[in-house]
Amino acid sequence: MTGSPSTRPSVLRPAAKVLPEFARSHNRSLVLQTLFHHGAMSRADLARETGLTRVTISDLVAGLIDDGYIVELGTREAQGPGKPAILVDLDREGHRIVGLDLSGSERLLGAVLTLDGEIVARHSVAVPAAHDGILPAVIELAQALVADAHAPVLGIGVGTPGVVGADGVVLAAPGFGWTDVALEAALREATGLPVLVANDANAAVLAEYTFGGADDDVLLVRVGRGVGSGLLASGQPMLGSRYAAGEIGHVTVGTDGGPACACGKVGCLEAWLSVPALGARLRGLSGADAEAALRDAGERLGIVLAPVVGVLDLSEIVLSGPADLLGGVLAEQAAEALRTRTLAAFHDGIPVRMSAQGDDIVLRGAAVMVLSGRLGVS
Incomplete structure (x- = not known):
């Protein structure tokens, strides 16, 4: 890679x-x-x-x-x-990498990392309420991290929500009100450093591949404010003809209607599985009722993933997000849905597991982007 x-x-x-x-x-x-x-x-x-x-x-x-x-x-x-x-x-101590994770619903996160992906300093800022304040806040965060690096910075890696095109242009990030925002160029001009920008799920799957022992053919589903996925085939990132590969959150799940989605459709996977949506559905539930809601969300995730697994012959599915929501019965039901909807002889044993990278997965993936782009290391 x-x-x-x-x-x-x-x-x-x-x-x-x-x-x-x-x-x-x-x-x-x-x-x-x-x-x-x-x-x-x-x-x-x-x-x-x-x-x-x-x-x-x-x-x-x-x-x-x-x-x-x-x-x-x-x-x-x-x-x-x-x-x-x-x-x-x-020279593992002679250089640092700056990573940014813009996927949080409340705060923009940043870190200074070693070449081994270890975090040595952290900074964060609140997500500005006004969309026109977000880009200046990202630039200010990056500059603060560079100043705190205390070693030459190899580059800046950024994982952001939305669809990211060539040259680090964010083609669309509705949550930020961004359309065709030249994020890479803006950060490069502000810091004078090499900058690499990718969708946050695409950054996360790189961290799982380099630091988490993922196989060469893996799909990572990142669940947070929304739902997206990052995909590697033969160890290579798949971006798609319009840079939107992995945008599974707005696939309509089933034919039984469902909750309204922010995109205007009804029954999108994101409307079932995102942290805000699933948290709201679980509120006030306990015991068997809570388990049934989690199994329902896992079933719908498996329905969306089954054709992807069948077409690409993936070796594993990795989940990234709150373990209390995604682990356990939700992951088990997603795996069962995969087994019942794919070719048994080949896909019966495909694992659906939680990532062990925790909340730092996008930051560490941003570091891998810099290692790969600047040194050819992955």
């Missing part, structure tokens, strides 16, 4: 000659990716792990040291005759 998740990949031309500069870029990313996942190793270890020659590794490592991305850590304890090997690793 290399390249920015907000960049549409070009069509590969098999007959095209691979230019030396592209091969070098690929090899640099391969070295960084190997160190990211395996930790410190010698140049000889890197050559064996990557399949590149020792001469190539020596040249790449020298360049990456000069660029400040790799550091020498000293020698490995000698295990035999000969000169002890010098270990190299990513």
Whole structure:
């Protein structure tokens, strides 16, 4: 999974000659990716792990040291005759990443993260009541985080509600009153740093893939103020022809009517499953009645997911949101609905599980966006 998740990949031309500069870029990313996942190793270890020659590794490592991305850590304890090997690793403490999560209903969240996705500082601001105050608040939050980084910032990653097109333009985010807002350009101009912007669910699935051990073919359903999903196929983000892949919240569920949705339709998945809608439905219920409401929401989620699983042959479904609502009977019923609506021989065992990334999943996904876009690491 290399390249920015907000960049549409070009069509590969098999007959095209691979230019030396592209091969070098690929090899640099391969070295960084190997160190990211395996930790410190010698140049000889890197050559064996990557399949590149020792001469190539020596040249790449020298360049990456000069660029400040790799550091020498000293020698490995000698295990035999000969000169002890010098270990190299990513300069994990030498750089920081700024992540923004704009998906909260009450606060805009931000964090300073290490290259390993660990959060070392947090800032947040209340979501402005007036739509015209949101973009200035996001910019101010980003600037505060950069000032608190205390190390060179590799880049800024942003997970935002809405449909995000090329070059980080938010094509539509109704909750913010945004249409064609050039969020990436605005943040880049305000901070002077590289910026990558993606839909919050698309950011979240990257965190699950890199830090949560998700498979290459996974769909993450993010439930909060609304309902959306992020999708990876063969480890690659799927954005769709109009950048709206994963917008499952406004799929109409069933033919039995249902609650009115903010979009104007009746019976959308979001009207059943979003945190405000499900919380309202559960209010005053307990015991068997509350369980029945959760099972009903899980059933409707499974109905929406079944054709997606059938078409794409996904290996797992991950849920991200409040565990007290989504875990337990809701997830169990969603899995059962999948089993009864897909090809038994292939999809009977598809798991539906909660993410272990918690409330920081979008922030950590924003960090992965920067790692991928700037270093080719995922």
